[in-house]
Amino acid sequence: MTDAAQTAVPIIRGAALRRFGGGVYPILAVLIALIAVWYLAAAWMNSTWTMDQAARAGTSPGFSEILADTMSQDRPKLPAPHQVAAEFYDLVFNKPVTSKRSLVWHAWVTLSATLVGFGIGTVLGIVLALGIVHNRAMDLSVMPWAIASQTIPILAIAPMIIVVLNSIGITGLLPKAVISAYLSFFPVVVGMVSGLRSPDAMQMDLLRTYNASRAEILWKLRFPASVPYLFASLKVGIAAALVGAVVGELPVQQGGLGARLLGGSYYGQTVQMWAALFMAAILAAVLVLIVTRIEAGLLKRMGLRQ
Structure with a gap:
């Protein structure tokens, strides 16, 4: 490889990385922000049911217990992202495509x-x-x-x-x-x-x-x-x-x-x-x-x- 080619390779590689990163990183940043907001909204909206159940049982759950429950309810007001992802995976990949559950x-x-x-x-x-x-x-x-x-x-x-x-x-x-x-x-x-x-x-x-x-x-x-x-x-x-x-x-x-x-x-x-x-x-x-x-x-x- 010539000296000019050896010099050009890092420049081209750096330009490609900048171009790739310039398009992907903003999208990833927005996606991470949306997921974070989604988790916060799910915890806030689902906590009402958790607190009502605790009041009926006469208990006083801690913050970690409330948070864990809001992320794992069977019928939440707003499901957490991981719940939607798990359900999507199950209904797409674990069910026969000819099934009406798929x-x-x-x-x-x-x-x-x-x-x-x-x-x-x-x-x-x-x-x-x-x-x-x-x-x-x-x-x-x-x-x-x-x-x-x-x-x-x-x-x-x-x-x-x-x-x-x-x-x-x-x-x-x-x-x-x-x-x-x-x-x-x-x-x-x-x-x-x-x-x-x-x-x-x-x-x-x-x-x-x-x-x-x-x-x-x-x-x-x-x-x-x-x-x-x-x-x-x-x-x-x-x-x-x-x-x-x-x-x-x-x-x-x-x-x-x-x-x-x-x-x-x-x-x-x-x-x-x-x-x-x-x-x-x-x-x-x-x-x-x-x-x-x-x-x-x-x-x-x-x-x-x-």
């Missing part, structure tokens, strides 16, 4: 409705955006209705959708997918409309100078310009679709993370509820990461990113 099985039920609803919402959002951009009547009529639709609380409309679809014989996956599509189409509409309208007047005039048709303007200018906007809205849309699937499972109770949450609330199984919440959060993070990876690959292929 979080993996419930996550698959929720994921299937999420993906179907996200697909429906994405297609609907893109079609509506194309109509809004190319038709002034749709711009004046459809867009206000799309905005107004998002003012209706999803908890109020979800049971109505389930009941109406069940009355015409549509059950199972599709009603939950419709609720997911209802939440996910709006971000796609807004993002796609913004993207399709993002080319400036000079670019539009240039294509008109070459006598380009509306279809050619769409495929050669508007659509490529809209891709970054589309993927930004898809990240929001897929997270909203997951929320819609979870909400759609609440009145149905046929499996899924939503059913798991509701079942835990019925029987006071707060640890089970928090484990299901973490599974939903992990599922959302994975879905957004997949969309991000697809975006990076597509933009690189289009020459918009190195």
Whole structure:
């Protein structure tokens, strides 16, 4: 190895460590702080039950006894992080994935409705955006209705959708997918409309100078310009679709993370509820990461990113 190479290796290694540490250390610091606050909140919220039990028994437990009890209650108001982690591990790794006690099985039920609803919402959002951009009547009529639709609380409309679809014989996956599509189409509409309208007047005039048709303007200018906007809205849309699937499972109770949450609330199984919440959060993070990876690959292929 040459002297220049020997000198460059420590410099490159130090730069890599600084880059790695600069991204990881702040995240670890925030994570440790959140866990510490979580433990303090769990001890404070769960101590009420411990003190009540001690008062009924006529005893006076010490601080260490109170703290130990608040960290190990079967049905705590707020479970400690280690309780949630143990429950999550048990329901994910110690249960067969085909068992209805497995979080993996419930996550698959929720994921299937999420993906179907996200697909429906994405297609609907893109079609509506194309109509809004190319038709002034749709711009004046459809867009206000799309905005107004998002003012209706999803908890109020979800049971109505389930009941109406069940009355015409549509059950199972599709009603939950419709609720997911209802939440996910709006971000796609807004993002796609913004993207399709993002080319400036000079670019539009240039294509008109070459006598380009509306279809050619769409495929050669508007659509490529809209891709970054589309993927930004898809990240929001897929997270909203997951929320819609979870909400759609609440009145149905046929499996899924939503059913798991509701079942835990019925029987006071707060640890089970928090484990299901973490599974939903992990599922959302994975879905957004997949969309991000697809975006990076597509933009690189289009020459918009190195």
